Structures are given as structure tokens and as C-alpha cells.
Amino acid sequence: MAAAAGGTAQGRGATSFQRKAADGSRLATVVGTRPSVRHGQLLLSSGLPSLDCVLGGGIAVGTLLLIEEDKYALYSNLLFKYFLAEGVVCGHDLFVASAKEHPDNILKELPAPLLDEQRNELGEEATAVKSEDFQDSMKIAWRYQNLPKIEASPTTSTKFGHYYDISKTMSPELFQSIKWHSFYLPEELSLQPTVKTCNMNSAYGRLLLSIQRVIYQEGFDGSDPQKKQKNILRIGIQNLGSLLWGDDICCSDTPEDIHSLTKFLYVLRGLLRKSLSACIITIPAHLIENKAIMERVTNLSDTVVGLESFIGSERETNPLYKDYHGLVHVRQIPRLNSLICDVSDTKDLAFRLKRKLFTIERLHLPPDLSDTVSRTSKQELAGSAKLLSSGCGAMAIGKKHLDF
Amino acid sequence: MGSDVIAPRMRAASEGGAKMAAPRSGLLQALVEGGASGLVLVRDSAACEGRSLLRAFATAAVKRSEPVLVVLLDVPRESFEAGLSPDVKQRLQYQDRLWTPPLPCPMDVGGLLGALGGRGSPGPSPTLLLDSLSWLLLRMRPPHVGGAIAGLLRGGTEGGRVVALLHEDLHPPSLVRALGAMATAQLVLGGPAPMATPLSQATPPRLVRVLTRPRRGGGTQKDEAFTVHPNGTLGVPPPLLATEGEGGGPSPTPPSGGAPSPITFRLRLSGAERAARAAVTPPYEHRSSMQGVPIDPDPPEDEDPDEDLDV
Numbered sequence: 001m002a003a004a005a006g007g008t009a010q011g012r013g014a015t016s017f018q019r020k021a022a023d024g025s026r027l028a029t030v031v032g033t034r035p036s037v038r039h040g041q042l043l044l045s046s047g048l049p050s051l052d053c054v055l056g057g058g059i060a061v062g063t064l065l066l067i068e069e070d071k072y073a074l075y076s077n078l079l080f081k082y083f084l085a086e087g088v089v090c091g092h093d094l095f096v097a098s099a100k101e102h103p104d105n106i107l108k109e110l111p112a113p114l115l116d117e118q119r120n121e122l123g124e125e126a127t128a129v130k131s132e133d134f135q136d137s138m139k140i141a142w143r144y145q146n147l148p149k150i151e152a153s154p155t156t157s158t159k160f161g162h163y164y165d166i167s168k169t170m171s172p173e174l175f176q177s178i179k180w181h182s183f184y185l186p187e188e189l190s191l192q193p194t195v196k197t198c199n200m201n202s203a204y205g206r207l208l209l210s211i212q213r214v215i216y217q218e219g220f221d222g223s224d225p226q227k228k229q230k231n232i233l234r235i236g237i238q239n240l241g242s243l244l245w246g247d248d249i250c251c252s253d254t255p256e257d258i259h260s261l262t263k264f265l266y267v268l269r270g271l272l273r274k275s276l277s278a279c280i281i282t283i284p285a286h287l288i289e290n291k292a293i294m295e296r297v298t299n300l301s302d303t304v305v306g307l308e309s310f311i312g313s314e315r316e317t318n319p320l321y322k323d324y325h326g327l328v329h330v331r332q333i334p335r336l337n338s339l340i341c342d343v344s345d346t347k348d349l350a351f352r353l354k355r356k357l358f359t360i361e362r363l364h365l366p367p368d369l370s371d372t373v374s375r376t377s378k379q380e381l382a383g384s385a386k387l388l389s390s391g392c393g394a395m396a397i398g399k400k401h402l403d404f
Numbered sequence: 405m406g407s408d409v410i411a412p413r414m415r416a417a418s419e420g421g422a423k424m425a426a427p428r429s430g431l432l433q434a435l436v437e438g439g440a441s442g443l444v445l446v447r448d449s450a451a452c453e454g455r456s457l458l459r460a461f462a463t464a465a466v467k468r469s470e471p472v473l474v475v476l477l478d479v480p481r482e483s484f485e486a487g488l489s490p491d492v493k494q495r496l497q498y499q500d501r502l503w504t505p506p507l508p509c510p511m512d513v514g515g516l517l518g519a520l521g522g523r524g525s526p527g528p529s530p531t532l533l534l535d536s537l538s539w540l541l542l543r544m545r546p547p548h549v550g551g552a553i554a555g556l557l558r559g560g561t562e563g564g565r566v567v568a569l570l571h572e573d574l575h576p577p578s579l580v581r582a583l584g585a586m587a588t589a590q591l592v593l594g595g596p597a598p599m600a601t602p603l604s605q606a607t608p609p610r611l612v613r614v615l616t617r618p619r620r621g622g623g624t625q626k627d628e629a630f631t632v633h634p635n636g637t638l639g640v641p642p643p644l645l646a647t648e649g650e651g652g653g654p655s656p657t658p659p660s661g662g663a664p665s666p667i668t669f670r671l672r673l674s675g676a677e678r679a680a681r682a683a684v685t686p687p688y689e690h691r692s693s694m695q696g697v698p699i700d701p702d703p704p705e706d707e708d709p710d711e712d713l714d715v
Binding site: 072073074099100186242243244245246247248250251252253256284287289311312 | 545546547548549550551554555558576578579581582583585586617618624625
């Protein structure tokens with residue numbers, strides 16, 4: 001009976017709808033990627049599972065993720081390193097470009113991957129406390145028991161991407177299995193003093209040539225697809241558009257060279273689209289005065305995420321934000337193979353930096369415990385007004401804060 | 405729950421503080437006395453000059469017997485070293501008018517700091533004083549200047565520093581911000597410091613806002629008062645900015661914790677206040693005169709008050 005029911009179900013399933021299993025397995029042959037359920041593009045992890053979830057499952061291969069840096073570029077650098085570390089763990093090739101810090105030093109400071117059991121230990125402490133509370137405390141507010149439990153940080157059900165411990169650096173053995181290319185602008189300038197670049201800032205021109213060379217020479221453009229195992233190239237460009245890249249968009253409202261960066265991004269996007277690569281760029285958006293430039297840069301990128309840290313702002317001391325270190329603004333999500341994009345169900349996102357982990361969470365305001373304080377201050381105001389008007393508060397005038 | 409979130413932030417702040425300064429001596433003093441590496445911007449304006457702070461950096465570095473190179477573009481050597489003690493003058497090395505008006509490429513100055521460090525003993529880190537960065541910025545494109553400074557820092561040894569004077573009223577604020585993003589520390593000069601007691605000094609104390617780049621979270625902005633004596637040594641006036649109390653005398657203990665707490669009473673009372681408190685008759689003592697007012701509680705109602713609620 002049961003077997004018959006199963007048989008009919010199977011038969012019915014086979015007639016109309018077929019899973020494209022063969023197609024999926026063909027795509028998934030590249031390590032560290034998975035096909036998107038929505039648009040079929042290959043996705044790779046940004047190295048931060050909560051960010052992947054916010055961006056609709058991950059970063060599609062062939063797209064560009066632009067990070068708007070926070071004021072001191074502390075947290076954007078973390079995202080940058082997460083992206084590269086994920087590449088190391090997945091065995092992808094890396095291309096790291098910087099004008100400030102030598103790429104070798106950046107790679108030395110990549111965070112160490114957290115093993116599953118370590119991460120579970122970190123997570124379990126919190127969840128154990130939560131579940132006990134959950135059992136006991138719902139005697140009065142029993143109605144809330146039926147509401148679905150809301151996860152603080154957005155996560156996906158399937159396991160994709162790794163977690164990293166920022167308090168430790170990655171062991172050098174992990175690097176031995178991967179191939180990486182570096183682009184350090186001062187070195188390049190000294191090696192090749194003159195490079196012909198077509199109507200573009202020379203630093204950007206050099207960088208493009210270098211990326212193009214790697215993509216063509218290492219076969220990421222799919223030129224000899226049958227010979228080699230396919231792999232992904234992860235490109236990371238740090239602090240693009242800053243003074244050190246020879247660009248003046250940061251230091252003037254009307255820069256002389258207004259189109260260099262946009263030209264660079266346009267060409268880079270073309271390179272990415274026809275190769276097995278994904279790119280992360282951090283850009284000091286808070287220094288760019290001219291909003292038109294930032295708008296063009298946003299339009300030329302696929303995914304744009306802005307970080308706003310609380311350091312130095314009044315929100316740092318605001319009790320509403322005391323659990324967080326900054327806000328995450330998802331400015332743009334690409335529309336791939338469809339008219340709509342994978343918009344996350346919540347727009348209010350914040351990040352926090354724990355001792356080992358950096359996470360992106362839904363912004364929850366803390367419970368309003370401050371009503372006693374506000375009530376006393378209201379009473380105090382009313383009381384002092386009354387005393388003054390009645391005239392019998394001569395003793396109390398000037399001694400508002402007595403210790404009763 | 406809340407404490408483990410705040411803890412890293414506080415720990416990071418205290419780590420940063422320990423690295424920059426001993427608790428007594430203030431951020432500025434720690435920076436001048438060798439705590440700074442990388443680019444230190446001294447941002448002054450026409451109203452408050454910052455060259456004296458540059459001389460303080462020079463004097464402190466000479467005292468640590470470090471090689472010091474002074475690149476003078478704004479003023480002649482005589483006016484820079486006026487008042488400095490002879491042994492300090494002797495130890496300073498100068499580059500006057502390095503970039504004279506038919507400008508060569510500034511990139512070739514990159515190895516200058518490195519050459520300076522190589523000449524001295526390997527131990528102490530070299531210091532380069534640039535007076536002033538504004539001169540360069542008015543004559544070259546900002547990206548070139550930025551590249552030149554980065555080259556200077558790269559050419560230097562580990563822990564080397566470039567202290568650059570920037571007349572911030574000459575440049576657009578966006579440029580000052582962009583340069584500030586490159587700096588590890590910025591010293592923004594302000595007006596005279598508000599002092600509790602007017603000191604009769606030749607050099608009245610002035611305010612400086614110290615902005616440092618955080619390593620991992622933590623507050624990074626602090627206002628401090630300082631004086632620079634004519635011989636180039638840095639003095640920190642003893643009563644600092646902690647005079648914004650409620651007009652009372654000097655508090656015996658500094659207020660603990662940074663943010664003002666929301667409580668509406670004070671835990672520490674002066675003697676006079678304590679006496680005033682003792683003189684007030686508490687309300688329940690008035691009440692005690694009218695005893696014997698009978699209070700009988702309401703009879704317990706046997707009806708359910710929620711009966712009419714149709715749940």
C-alpha cells in the first residue's frame with residue numbers, strides 16, 4: 001500500500017516536473033560555489049555567511065561587490081579579508097591589489113578559519129541560555145509562544161561559506177595550495193615607469209592590464225575549458241579612488257580627472273563578465289564630495305554595501321545602539337536573469353564585532369528600560385516648578401539633588 | 405548579555421590608550437615623545453600657529469638621540485630654530501628649499517628618509533619634519549603629494565614618522581579630510597585653553613584636539629591643553645580641562661566613567677549639604693501627629709468584577 005502510494009507519487013513527479021539535476025551538478029563542479037536557486041547563476045560566498053544571506057545567497061560569479069568604507073576603514077578591511085580568506089579555504093586563486101599596504105602583508109593577516117565544533121561552542125552558549133528562558137518564562141505572555149522565533153543574524157539553511165576567527169591569523173600552510181597574484185602600486189610604478197594607458201589614470205590602467213593578463217594567462221576566461229579543472233579568481237582591490245591611487249576625486253568637489261574611476265570600473269566589469277571571477281572593491285565613499293561620482297560608481301557596480309561605523313559619531317554613546325558597532329546599508333543588489341532582485345526582508349541591518357567573530361544582524365532596539373529615569377526626571381521638573389510657585393521651597397532652592 | 409558586547413569595545417579602548425599614553429601624561433605628550441609612527445598631521449591656521457609644536461617634536465626626538473631631518477619650505481632656517489637650545493640646533497639636519505620652483509618630480513625624494521635612517525645607528529627610528537605640506541599642496545596636484553608622502557614613509561625604517569604641518573585654512577575641507585585619512589594621528593590646533601586660574605606665563609597654554617586612528621573600536625578624539633616653551637620643550641599645564649564642574653571647588657576625585665549618569669541624586673555630599681538634609685523634617689513625621697484615624701478596609705466583594713467581560 002505504502003509502496004504503491006510512493007510509486008504513484010514518483011510517477012506523478014516524473015511526468016510533469018523534472019529537477020534539473022544534471023545541470024546543477026555540472027555547474028557545481030567548481031569548488032566553493034553553488035548555483036543560485038533563483039536565477040541559476042553560480043554563487044560564491046563572501047566569507048561572511050550573514051552577508052551572503054543579505055545579498056541573496058552569495059556573490060554571483062562575474063559580478064563586482066563594492067564596499068563603501070567606514071570612516072577609519074576598520075570594518076571594511078575585515079570584509080575585504082573575509083572575502084580573500086574564503087578564497088584561500090575554497091582553493092580559489094587570488095588577485096590582491098593595493099596602493100597602501102603591501103598585498104603580502106594583507107595576506108599574512110587573513111583570519112583563521114573556525115572549525116565547525118569551535119563555532120558551535122561559541123554559538124551554543126547563547127542558544128542554551130535562550131532555550132531555557134523560553135521554556136520557563138512564557139507563563140504570563142503565553143501568547144508569544146506561538147510566534148515564530150526570529151534569528152538575530154540572517155542565515156541560510158544550507159551550509160555555504162565558512163566562519164573565521166579574527167583573533168588568529170591563517171596558518172601559512174593553507175596558502176601553499178593556492179595561487180595568488182599581487183599588485184602593489186608603488187612597486188609597479190618603479191618596475192615599469194611608463195605604461196601606455198588609453199585616456200585613463202595611469203594607476204588604473206596598470207591595474208587593468210595586470211588583471212587582464214592574469215585572467216587570460218591563467219585561463220579564467222574559459223579559453224581552454226576542457227584541459228584544466230575550472231577554478232575561480234577572486235580579485236580584491238583595496239581603498240580604490242584614494243589619493244594613493246593617484247586620483248583626486250577624494251580631495252576636491254570638482255576633480256580634474258572625473259571619469260578615470262568610472263572608466264576603470266566599466267572596463268573591469270567587462271573583464272569580470274566574461275571570466276570565472278568575482279571582485280571586491282573597497283572605496284572611501286565618505287571622502288568623495290561629488291555625489292554624482294558616487295552615483296555613477298554605484299551604477300557601474302553590481303552589489304553595493306555601505307558600512308557606517310559608530311566610532312566618533314554620537315551614536316557611539318546612544319544606548320539604543322549599544323549592542324552594535326555600526327550600520328550596514330545595502331545600497332544595491334543586482335538583478336540577474338530576472339526583473340526583480342533578491343531583496344532581504346529587512347532593511348535595518350547592523351554589524352557588531354565580537355572578540356572572534358564579525359557578524360551582520362537585524363537591528364533590534366533594546367527593550368525600553370529607561371522609563372524610570374524619564375519618569376523621575378519628569379517628576380523632578382514638575383516638583384521644582386511647584387516648589388517655586390508655592391514659595392515654600394526656599395530651603396530646596398539650589399539643592400535639587402539632595403540625597404534622600 | 406549586554407556586558408559581553410560592551411567588554412571588547414572597552415578593552416579595545418583601554419588597549420589603545422595604553423599604547424598611546426600613560427594615563428597621567430596625555431595623548432599629545434605620548435605622541436611627541438615617540439609614540440607616533442607614520443604620518444602625523446599638525447593642522448594649524450592663521451589664528452593659531454602650529455610650528456612651535458613641530459619644534460617640540462624636533463626637540464623631543466633629539467633628546468631621544470634620534471636623527472631628525474627638517475624639510476623647510478615655508479620659513480628660513482633661522483626663524484625655525486630661533487630659541488632652540490644650541491645642542492638641539494647642532495643635531496638637526498636641514499633640507500631647505502628642497503623643491504625649488506621649476507619643480508622636479510617629487511617621487512625621487514622617496515628614499516630620503518631611508519638614507520637618513522641608514523646613516524644613523526640601526527636602533528632609533530628617524531623623524532622627518534615637513535614645514536609645510538601646504539607649500540607642496542599649493543604647487544602640485546594632491547595625488548602627487550600623497551604619493552610622495554607615502555614614498556617617504558615607505559623609504560623610512562619601521563616606526564619612522566613624518567610630522568607635517570598643514571595650514572588648513574588654505575585648502576578645501578575635502579582635501580584636509582583626504583589627507584587626514586592617510587594620517588595615523590592629527591593634531592588640530594585651537595585657541596587659548598580655558599584656565600581656572602590665569603597663569604602669568606610667557607607662553608599661555610593652548611588647546612589642541614588630538615585625533616588618532618583607532619586600531620579596533622574605541623574613542624579617538626581628545627582635547628588637551630599644552631604649552632611649548634621657547635626652547636622647544638613641551639609643557640602640559642597641570643589643571644587641564646576638567647574645570648567644567650558646577651562652579652564648585654575642585655573635586656577631590658575625578659568623575660568616574662565617561663558619560664554623565666542619568667541618576668537624579670548625588671552620592672557625595674558636602675558637609676553643608678549634609679547638614680541641610682538633616683534639618684529637613686521627613687514627611688512621615690508630620691503624619692505621626694494625627695494618629696488614630698480608623699481605616700476599615702472595604703468588604704470583600706463576592707462578585708467577579710470581570711463578569712461582564714464577554715471573553
